[in-house]
Amino acid sequence: MDYKQAVNSVLHWNYRGFTEFPLQHLQGEETEITDIYLKENLISRIPSDIGKLNNLESLYLSGNDITKLPREISKLSRLKCLDLSGNRLQFIPDEIGEMRSLKFLILDENELRELPLRISELRMLRYLSVCDNKLQWLPQRPVYNYHHCEFRFWRNRSLSTIPYSLWYHMFRGQQTRSLNIGCFGNSICNDSKYNDTLLLQLRQINNESNRREIHFPRKFEHILDRNIITTPSLVELCKRKFYQMLDSASKRLTTSPTISVYSDVNYDENLENNNNINNLQEHFEEFNLKNGLCSKKDINEEYYEKCKGDTKVDKLFIKAKMKGYCVPSDIVEEHFYYLPKFLKDDLCNGPISRCENVDCKKPLFDFVYFEFCLEKIILIENTEDVLINAEFCSKSCAEKWKTGKALLTWEFTFTK
Incomplete structure (x- = not known):
């Protein structure tokens, strides 16, 4: 040919x-x-x-x-x-x-x-x-x-639970296009690679015989036992705070219209200065992070063309202008490339989840408190009960969230 x-x-x-x-x-x-x-x-x-x-x-x-x-x-x-x-x-x-x-x-x-x-x-x-x-x-x-x-x-078949936020926004009260989801099985994964993995044993209220085994994401290094009071490590607290600042800064650099009213990104027309990048600068004064960051009213084609060849102008601003938005990984790669790889990976990839307490929403990296409950997914011909996991930064946030919800009791167990 x-x-x-x-x-x-x-x-x-x-x-x-x-x-x-x-x-x-x-x-x-x-x-x-x-x-x-x-x-x-x-x-x-x-x-x-x-x-x-x-x-x-x-x-x-x-x-x-x-x-x-x-x-x-x-x-x-x-x-x-x-x-x-x-x-x-x-x-x-x-x-x-x-x-x-x-x-x-x-x-x-x-x-x-x-x-x-x-x-x-x-x-x-x-x-x-x-x-x-x-x-x-x-x-x-x-x-x-x-x-x-x-x-x-x-x-x-190995999927036993779905996140509360995912269920709430995509499947709550909405009919799916699937006749049979075919997930949420009760069997334990027998893959030898997952031996000695921490599992969770659940018991439905008033029905001790109904149990499910759940594999946690391996990135969760510490799962808070509801019977033992512990606190996050200093590393976890630092990553949470740092990521919140990165996330806030990236939203301030996002200038394109949001996809819909449900989007996370908003821009306040009354705020002209990127205070979030300035806050980062205060913590890392020896690194020049400001480098010409501008307010939204300065973002126009004439300024963009003028800046393209100017190395003194922040490259991050140029990138954000070109694609219309910025994410935390953009800031990390541009300004914090010197960080250890394990920390860069965490900050670039983002947290595994966020606290389900709407008044908190802290990012969660390796420390989490779980609650579980049963909810429903509406299929074309029937309704199926699904196990929902809700993740929190602390037991106190879980207490605020669980009011009025029928939670399942659970305990830790291990595979043999």
């Missing part, structure tokens, strides 16, 4: 028996490609130089043998649709959050145990499907906007 003659803006290479991603066959025509169809081939890996396809908008790789994604896939900045269903993916890199144009992400029929936290940075996402995987835990916020994105996670 003459591949040079096959080069066009759309490549239909389904069912060709490719064992490698055919990037080498494009021979300098990479920038011309907008859509690639490589369904039902024998591809086992995506090359790290996939970023050469910088105008690619759609990539269909379902029915291959891919086990992992390269971090460089985030360089496909114009990609709108990514279909990786029917592969053997075991994890998704955190850098997926940098694919700002992504609207459709299909990950069905893989071997995923968890979703990356930064997946919620995909503000344009309208469809996320992770059905038929091995998910054991869902993020509190798997999508940026609950009301504009369809999220499907059906038939993950």
Whole structure:
């Protein structure tokens, strides 16, 4: 086959028996490609130089043998649709959050145990499907906007519970499109890799025989025992405070209109100075963080064109202007690159969840207090009870939240 003659803006290479991603066959025509169809081939890996396809908008790789994604896939900045269903993916890199144009992400029929936290940075996402995987835990916020994105996670047999916030915003009183969710099983995972993992044993009120076993996210290093009073570590408290400042600063740098009235991001027209970055500057005076940060009224095309070649102007401001918003990872990468990797990863990826107390909403990294209750998901033909987990920064916040809710009793246990 003459591949040079096959080069066009759309490549239909389904069912060709490719064992490698055919990037080498494009021979300098990479920038011309907008859509690639490589369904039902024998591809086992995506090359790290996939970023050469910088105008690619759609990539269909379902029915291959891919086990992992390269971090460089985030360089496909114009990609709108990514279909990786029917592969053997075991994890998704955190850098997926940098694919700002992504609207459709299909990950069905893989071997995923968890979703990356930064997946919620995909503000344009309208469809996320992770059905038929091995998910054991869902993020509190798997999508940026609950009301504009369809999220499907059906038939993950190892999934025993879903976060209260996710249920409240996406499934409370709303009929789902699934006839059978196929999750929330009672069986314990027998994977040897998860031996000696801390589990939670639940008992429904007035029914001690009804028990469920739940695997916690491994990133939770300390789960508060309801019978023992403990406090977060100093590291945890520092990460919470620092992330709150980063989050607040990133929202002040966000200038584009919000996606909907339900969005987290707001901008106060009356506040001209970025006081959040200034607050960070006070804590790190020896590092020059100000570097020309401007108020919203200064943000215009004329100023932007003037600043593009000026190295004295904060690069963070330029990046925020170009994409219309800023996230904590942008600030960390630009100004706090010197931090230890483990700390940078936590701050860039964000907290596992936030306190469910609406008056608190503190970020939670490795210290959490749990409560559990039963709620309902409305299906097309019936209603199904689901186990809901609510996460808090402290027992006192849990006490304020649980008023009027029928909670389950629980206790710690271990696998043998």
